[in-house]
Amino acid sequence: MKQQPRADERRPANDGPKAAARNRAALVAAAREVYAESGLDAPLSAVARRAGVGQGVLYRHFPDRAAVATAVLEENVRQIEQAAAAEGATLADVLGVMTWHLTESAAFIGLMHADGAGSRSGIRAHALALSERVERGLRGHLPDGYRLGGANDLMLAVAMVSGAVTGPTREEREQRALAAWRLLGIEVGPVRPFEG
Amino acid sequence: MKQQPRADERRPANDGPKAAARNRAALVAAAREVYAESGLDAPLSAVARRAGVGQGVLYRHFPDRAAVATAVLEENVRQIEQAAAAEGATLADVLGVMTWHLTESAAFIGLMHADGAGSRSGIRAHALALSERVERGLRGHLPDGYRLGGANDLMLAVAMVSGAVTGPTREEREQRALAAWRLLGIEVGPVRPFEG
Amino acid sequence: MKQQPRADERRPANDGPKAAARNRAALVAAAREVYAESGLDAPLSAVARRAGVGQGVLYRHFPDRAAVATAVLEENVRQIEQAAAAEGATLADVLGVMTWHLTESAAFIGLMHADGAGSRSGIRAHALALSERVERGLRGHLPDGYRLGGANDLMLAVAMVSGAVTGPTREEREQRALAAWRLLGIEVGPVRPFEG
Amino acid sequence: MKQQPRADERRPANDGPKAAARNRAALVAAAREVYAESGLDAPLSAVARRAGVGQGVLYRHFPDRAAVATAVLEENVRQIEQAAAAEGATLADVLGVMTWHLTESAAFIGLMHADGAGSRSGIRAHALALSERVERGLRGHLPDGYRLGGANDLMLAVAMVSGAVTGPTREEREQRALAAWRLLGIEVGPVRPFEG
């Protein structure tokens, strides 16, 4: 016999299925915070704890560590896609939104230069798919005749900027990002999240 | 009663002080390889094993995992300093050496944008000192009137380039690094290690 | 940073490498006991605890759960091989030793009818090899003209007897085993461990 | 304020009491399959999933994992009782039915030598009661003057045969069972389920 939860002892609340969606959102939010503080390799238990749920809930919603990370990034990427799809958006606007996410989310920075060896987070596969979505979003906005010197140079520039984004405070990261774009001679719109 | 060393009693080799230096070097070399293959989070036991020494030796030479990483980087940094100090070296030459290390060593890439959050390797503190040494090495070679737009922009550029350096093969990493320098309009000399 | 054993806190004794062999033996003995009480699926932590060592020691000596079980069975099997190899041993003698192990070791019973599905212990592969060694040991002792009705019937009989061996006490198990052999019309020597 | 059931609001089907019996049967059938594939230690969630019901339903019908296993075995046992009670049934016939269940159901094999130690499934108690029912069923068919050498030898023989029943395929298991009966000199009727 393996598990014998004491039946008589006080169980914490179980808000029932209604909580499911709320919990999932809480987990993603918690993961974002934890990642910002401790990096993509942070223990999943920390994420669950911060979300205020048991570990099992995390595993119910996400099969593995990569799925958690992907869920966090998914939100970043979607905003960029939306910014790219918005009426009258310019490349600068989209880059602004992207820069905002870069300054906001350590995980997103990681995504944008998607290491190689090492990170045990095993997102590589998903990362590729996600960064392609970003690329598609950006590519549509290269103005006529706009050259960055080659087909892949836009993403190279993105990687470079994300390499530049270091620093403990959001402000510092934003400044560095902007300086980096300046160095590349690329104009960036207002740095902010996409709001419909 | 002290025990007489007997030849037939299998005791691990103890080559005396001479071995100490050799071991240290072996550990650093092993660490470099292991880091390249498995990232900075690789188990120290793997480093010791690859170096062909016991774990204790590792701890004799390095107080903790940060010290190991630092020692690896130390070698990279020293080469850059030497390149910078060499007779007649130009900025491009130094950057070439640096780029070589960037393409060679995953750990060094990490150093150059020294995340802040995340890496459990706890090098933060050391990293700062090391990257300042790199900076000093480079700064001395800014030709008269050479402006990168501001005091810190050189290191920003370095961070940007290291952000660009991704890819599974050395060749790919070198190409990306060179493309990144090109995008920044900065000339780079031959990409190679410093050789006195 | 993942692990931070409190350096200042009292560490339990570390008897050094000398303890290694002792520990391994303790682990095998503990495993045998634990298996007898709780079956082959018992938690490895229970084995380590009973052996009085940390979990890590267990994993140092045995790569996985199957290795532990194999080590336990190995001893049983070796005794049977020795009994079979002994001067002047008859089939009955060897079966006596085997029966002793059958009554003694729950794990060994399991080996002899090597389930199929289910047991998470994952010994299947090793079990096969081990039970073949038993078979070889026995086969050499089939007296001339002795027929059990077919090539595999000896092992079938063994499996049948081990199926019969149930019961909480050693005595009861021995009685059932002997009754089973009787039912099969096979003579068995004294039930006891092999002693050189 | 009570909520009116509305057709469009997705609520899980609730087919009323009629479904209860159907669900119970589905659970037992599912458990039998799952046990066959993954052993008695298979997660209950797998059983519920395979039965196409929620976990709660499983717990409504069975207080714990032992109850599930017992229910599965109950069906096996009942068939044997029925075979024993049938008009004109001989011992061989009943043994045939029993052998069929032995080859069919891993769980039933386990029942018949009811380990004692080990199985975390905690059926021990129930198992005893069930195997007594089997015994009663068989005992009534011992033909006059039929001796197996002692009061308990019939069940011993059954245990022996079930010990012999191993192998991945049904066919192999049946062959081994028949060979075992032959070795014991006991005649067995056609191996098949009982059909009224």
Added chain:
DNA sequence: AATGAATGAGGATTCATTCAT
């Protein structure tokens, strides 16, 4: 000065069981 065993905390993952809906 080296070896390599031991410790044990920490993180991942899996289920048994409960319970809001």
Added chain:
DNA sequence: GATGAATGAATCCTCATTCAT
């Protein structure tokens, strides 16, 4: 009556670090 989410204990396994020899 059914659903399926939530809880959290238990187990597995991996290392960082210490220490007897």
